[in-house]
Amino acid sequence: MGSRIEKAIPSDAAMLLEYLKQVGGETDNLTFGPEGMPFSVEAEAEFIANMENSNDDIMLLAKCDEKIVGCASLNRLPRRMRHRGDFAISVAKDYWNKGIGSQLLDNMITFARENDFEVIDLQVRSDNKRAIHLYEKYGFKKIGEHPAFFKISGENISFDIMCLILL
Numbered sequence: 001m002g003s004r005i006e007k008a009i010p011s012d013a014a015m016l017l018e019y020l021k022q023v024g025g026e027t028d029n030l031t032f033g034p035e036g037m038p039f040s041v042e043a044e045a046e047f048i049a050n051m052e053n054s055n056d057d058i059m060l061l062a063k064c065d066e067k068i069v070g071c072a073s074l075n076r077l078p079r080r081m082r083h084r085g086d087f088a089i090s091v092a093k094d095y096w097n098k099g100i101g102s103q104l105l106d107n108m109i110t111f112a113r114e115n116d117f118e119v120i121d122l123q124v125r126s127d128n129k130r131a132i133h134l135y136e137k138y139g140f141k142k143i144g145e146h147p148a149f150f151k152i153s154g155e156n157i158s159f160d161i162m163c164l165i166l167l
């Protein structure tokens with residue numbers, strides 16, 4: 001199974017919004033469910049276009065036979081937090097455990113180093129063992145825990161706060 005990693009381009013917008021609905025429905029690990037993200041194709045395309053030549057924000061896609069099977073983003077924080085970036089990742093369920101998440105994260109760390117990020121931050125459900133394993137493999141450390149980061153159907157969901165120091 002050959003997948004390749006590339007930067008998102010505006011013409012990916014429609015497929016990306018469909019992909020987000022799919023992965024939103026596959027787990028309760030993301031900030032959204034099967035409804036996906038509430039953006040029009042035009043707005044999503046503009047959002048991607050604004051990142052195209054940015055040193056602050058990037059969206060990487062994993063594609064397999066021209067289909068999006070994974071997505072990761074890094075967004076630089078503002079002002080006194082500019083040395084830090086927030087990281088998010090998803091891979092379609094049929095493609096888990098095939099190294100795609102590792103490829104996305106590896107590429108993202110390279111971008112972060114090349115663009116002088118000093119810290120990559122992320123938050124992950126405390127019971128998301130696969131994701132935590134992936135992050136620890138790349139050197140992320142748990143620095144705290146939030147007892148009610150998500151509330152799903154009335155249930156508080158605990159998250160680990162993790163970061164990777166690149167200095």
Ligand SMILES: CC(C)(COP(=O)(O)OP(=O)(O)OC[C@H]1O[C@@H](n2cnc3c(N)ncnc32)[C@H](O)[C@@H]1OP(=O)(O)O)[C@@H](O)C(=O)NCCC(=O)NCCS
Pocket residue numbers: 027029030089090091092095096097098099100101102103123124125128129130131133134137
């Ligand atoms: C987390 C996620 C991005 C990982 O992507 P992936 O493509 O499956 O990742 P990889 O195949 O590169 O690596 C998975 C690793 O987890 C390991 N793993 C799998 N199941 C595991 C488990 N139950 N416990 C611990 N480790 C596990 C695999 O062995 C592999 O480790 P290795 O590289 O040392 O062999 C993907 O599962 C996903 O998108 N999940 C749903 C959305 C999500 O949780 N996103 C993260 C939000 S913070």
